[in-house]
Amino acid sequence: MTFIVGTGPTELHAHIDLDxxxxxxxxxxxxxxxxxxxxxxxxxxWAVLATLNTGTKDREPR
Incomplete structure (x- = not known):
């Protein structure tokens, strides 16, 4: 699991930066x-804090 932050002058820009x-x-x-x-x-x-999990062991089945 990795923590990742997106930032920007608006909430929308912060989410786009996060993406x-x-x-x-x-x-x-x-x-x-x-x-x-x-x-x-x-x-x-604005800042958006998220976790990023690229492993499959903690994921729920789709």
Missing amino acids: HRIAATSQHGSTPAVTVLDVTCSDGH
Whole structure:
């Protein structure tokens, strides 16, 4: 499990940044399990904290 943070001037931009960071760290052909833990705003700057799990042992069957 990896913690990953997306940031931006709006909540939408923070989520988009999170998506880009997930895509950059994921292996080609794998779909990681992502869980958003928190969304926060401080002084007009947004952050999204999520966990990224690329292993299959902790995943529920689809």
